[in-house]
Amino acid sequence: MSGRSAVFLDRDGTIIEDAHYISDPAAVRLLPGAAESIASLSHAGLPVIVVTNQSGIARGLFDEAAYASTARRLDDLLAGAGARLAGHYHCPHHPDFTGPCECRKPGPLLYRRAAADHGLHLARSWWVGDRLRDVLPAERFNGRGLLIGQAAPHELTSAAGRFPVVQDLATAVGIILQ
Ligand SMILES: [Mg+2]
Numbered sequence: 671m672s673g674r675s676a677v678f679l680d681r682d683g684t685i686i687e688d689a690h691y692i693s694d695p696a697a698v699r700l701l702p703g704a705a706e707s708i709a710s711l712s713h714a715g716l717p718v719i720v721v722t723n724q725s726g727i728a729r730g731l732f733d734e735a736a737y738a739s740t741a742r743r744l745d746d747l748l749a750g751a752g753a754r755l756a757g758h759y760h761c762p763h764h765p766d767f768t769g770p771c772e773c774r775k776p777g778p779l780l781y782r783r784a785a786a787d788h789g790l791h792l793a794r795s796w797w798v799g800d801r802l803r804d805v806l807p808a809e810r811f812n813g814r815g816l817l818i819g820q821a822a823p824h825e826l827t828s829a830a831g832r833f834p835v836v837q838d839l840a841t842a843v844g845i846i847l848q
Contacts, residue, residue, distance in 0.1 A: 672789075672791060673785065673788075673789045673790045673791035673792075673794075674715075674716075674717060674788070674789060674790055674791060674794075675716055675790070675791060675794040675795050675796070676716060676717045676718070676719055676756070676784070676785075676788065676790045676791075676795045676796075677711050677716050677717070677718050677719070677795065677796045677798065677843075677846060678719050678720075678721050678781065678784070678795060678796065678797045678798070678804075678807070679708075679718060679719070679720050679721070679798050679799065679839070680720075680721065680722060680775075680798065680799030680800060680801065680804040681720050681722040681744070682722065683799075683800040683801070683818075683820060684701075684704075684798065684799050684800050684804070684818055684839060685700065685701060685704045685708070685720070685744070685839065686698050686699055686700055686701060686704070686744060687699045687700075687701060688800075691726035691729075691731050691732065692726075692740050693726060693731060693732030693736040693737070693740065694736075694740070695739045695740055695742070695743035696743075697740075698740050698743040698744050698747065700747050700748075700751075701838070701839065702838075703838060703839060703840040704839050704840075705747065705748050705750075705751030705752070705753045706751065706753070706840070707839045707840045707842075707843040708748060708753040708754070708755065708839075709751065709752050709753035709754075710843055710847065711843055711846065711847070712753065712754055712756075714847055716846070717756035717757070717788055717790070718754075718755050718756055719755065719756050719757045719758075719759065719784050719788070719790075720741075720744075720755055720757070720758045720759065721759045721760075721775060721780045721781065721784070721804075722758075722759070722760045722761070722775075723760070723761050723774050723775050723803075724737050724760045724761065724762055725761075725762075725763065725764035725767070725774075727762035727763075728762060728763050728764035728766075728767040728768045729764060729767055730767075734762065737760060737762070741758045741760075744758075756788060757784055757787065757788060759773075759780040759783060759784055760780075761773040761774040761775065761777070761780060775801075775803045775804060775806075775807070776802075776803040776804075776806035776807050776810070778807060778810060778811070781807055781811065792811035792812070792813055793811055793812040793813055794813065795808075795811070795813045795814075796808070796813060796814050796815070796816065796842075796846050797813060797814070797815040797816070798815070798816045798817075798818065798839065798842045798846075799817070799818060800817070800818040800819075800820045801817075801822075801825060802817065802825040802828055802829055802833075804817075805817050805829070805833050808833070809832070815832075815833040816833060816834055816835075816836050816842040816845060816846075817829045817833045817834070817835045817836070818835075818836060818837070818838060818839065818842065819835045819836060819837055819838075
């Protein structure tokens with residue numbers, strides 16, 4: 671399989687503050703250094719793709735249009751800082767409400783879709799997020815994962831020896847670009 675390397679980023683708690691079931695664009699707030707980190711990946715020729723679980727949709731807390739408005743707000747905030755995402759992918763499901771699916775992280779579907787849409791080589795790509803489920807796909811696809819160290823203690827234990835744990839997105843990007 672050919673294709674470009676990419677960086678798959680979680681959204682809430684990785685790029686923006688995790689405000690729990692964000693449905694209002696006004697609640698989208700960039701974490702310090704996130705925009706600069708994304709810009710440096712893009713400048714290095716690495717497409718940056720957001721993959722996010724949005725079970726608030728399955729739970730009936732907000733709808734697809736509200737999610738889309740938060741995604742647009744993120745794009746606008748990033749553009750203001752000279753950064754751009756190559757794509758947004760989200761899973762609207764939750765097994766308790768909508769049954770099993772292949773797209774909820776760590777499921778593979780959204781990564782396969784992104785690879786097809788953007789011509790990506792998954793085994794040469796990176797996964798970064800603040801939860802274990804964000805980085806587990808790196809094992810499935812033979813890529814590399816970096817766990818941002820806000821994860822719950824049991825997740826850090828599970829990650830030990832499998833994924834480096836880093837302070838924040840800027841630190842992760844420093845490793846990716848070195
Ligand atoms: Mg997160």
